[in-house]
Amino acid sequence: MxxxxxxxxxxxxxxxxxxxxxxxxxxxxxxxxxxxxxxxxxxxxxxxxxxxxxxxxxxxxxxxxxxxxxxxxxxxxxxxxxxxxxxxxxxxxxxxxxxxxxxxxxxxxxxxxxxxxxxxxxxxxxxxxxxxxxxxxxxxxxxxxxxxxxxxxxxxxxxxxxLGLPWWDKPSQPCLSSRFPYGELITTEKLHRVGQCERYLRQLGIRNLRVRSDGETARIELPPSEIKDFVASVDLDALVLAFQEYGFIYVTLDLEGYKSGKLNRVLEKTGV
Incomplete structure (x- = not known):
């Protein structure tokens, strides 16, 4: 059809x-x-x-x-x-x-x-x-x-x-609560710090991304094709400092890259 x-x-x-x-x-x-x-x-x-x-x-x-x-x-x-x-x-x-x-x-x-x-x-x-x-x-x-x-x-x-909608290629953007592994308590403060980190990356011109929260660690997910350029072109020291100012202690980069629904992998192990 x-x-x-x-x-x-x-x-x-x-x-x-x-x-x-x-x-x-x-x-x-x-x-x-x-x-x-x-x-x-x-x-x-x-x-x-x-x-x-x-x-x-x-x-x-x-x-x-x-x-x-x-x-x-x-x-x-x-x-x-x-x-x-x-x-x-x-x-x-x-x-x-x-x-x-x-x-x-x-x-x-x-x-x-x-x-x-x-x-x-x-x-x-x-x-x-x-x-x-x-x-x-x-x-x-x-x-x-x-x-x-x-x-x-x-x-x-x-x-x-x-239909002429200018945002037809807009990246998916589920709610910020989807950035937390199941079982980690969600608070307004945690949502805010994840949002600040994603805003920081968006302002660098990155469109499709996630900042996953895992306790005190922020894990950045980018499309696999963009990882090498990101490491080579971004001021990583400034990025880490910014993320720490937002409230995280550790900042990591997911080498596998962004994949929708990645946090659901744990469900396969638990049989959910």
């Missing part, structure tokens, strides 16, 4: 909904959903972004600017997953509690304002990964149009480019 055919299927889904509230993080997936929803429904589509300590300020501002660019009906709400010890203790199903908080916030808003459907940006590839948050969304009746029409991550980017 072609991209234009899948786009027509997406449009048909929203035509049948009439009104829809979109869980809009500003990432490439939910942005595509919001774009198509708005193209079909106009102001009968509402994009809602959840603000919390696990969302970098730059990503919140990007969500706002993208929404303005597309002319979306856009709103910011606050979520309080950091008040839930089931979340902050960082169990293997942490994302379940995150999405529960998100949709327990969005659903009452949707009902109160006459939006019978809440939709998210889950794509077909996400269904093949370990994502406990999917169950939380399903329990609350959330629809996932991208997954329903079988759109892969690559196709999401292809369709975004087809």
């Amino acid at each position: 072609t991209i234009t055919q899948k786009l027509q299927q997406l449009q048909s889904i929203f035509q049948a909904m009439d009104h829809a509230l979109i869980a809009y993080s500003g990432g490439i997936d939910s942005t595509l959903v919001a774009k198509v929803a708005y193209d079909v429904l106009g102001t009968q589509a509402l994009a809602v972004t959840a603000e919390s300590p696990s969302l970098m300020l730059e990503d919140l501002e990007a969500a706002k600017s993208q929404a303005k660019f597309m002319g979306l009906n856009h709103r910011i709400v606050h979520t309080y997953e950091m008040d839930n010890p089931n979340y902050t203790s960082n169990p293997t199903n942490r994302c379940y509690f995150c999405k529960s908080e998100l949709h327990d916030t969005l659903r009452p808003l949707a009902i109160a304002e006459g939006y019978p459907y809440v939709v998210d940006g889950l794509n077909a590839d996400d269904l093949q990964d370990y994502r406990p948050g999917i169950q939380a969304a399903k329990e609350r009746g959330v629809r996932s149009p991208l997954a329903e029409v079988g759109l892969s991550k690559l196709e999401v980017r292809e369709m975004s480019k087809y």
Whole structure:
């Protein structure tokens, strides 16, 4: 099936909904959903972004600017997953509690304002990964149009480019809590220091990266093809000093490079 055919299927889904509230993080997936929803429904589509300590300020501002660019009906709400010890203790199903908080916030808003459907940006590839948050969304009746029409991550980017979205090649940017190994307590201060480190690297012009927190150690992950140039061109002494000022004691570079979902490898050993 072609991209234009899948786009027509997406449009048909929203035509049948009439009104829809979109869980809009500003990432490439939910942005595509919001774009198509708005193209079909106009102001009968509402994009809602959840603000919390696990969302970098730059990503919140990007969500706002993208929404303005597309002319979306856009709103910011606050979520309080950091008040839930089931979340902050960082169990293997942490994302379940995150999405529960998100949709327990969005659903009452949707009902109160006459939006019978809440939709998210889950794509077909996400269904093949370990994502406990999917169950939380399903329990609350959330629809996932991208997954329903079988759109892969690559196709999401292809369709975004087809629709003229300037950020079609934007790197994936999951919440900052995904930088912590399961079992490590998540605090607002730890989220902040990881965010500061990633901001430092972004300001060096690096787009696709992760700074993983492992106790007092920061582990930098970059695309494998960029590692040699990074070591050769970056002032490593200045970088280490900056990371230590942000609160880490040790700074390391992952020689394998960045791979999405790397922290889930431990689950394979434990049989989760």
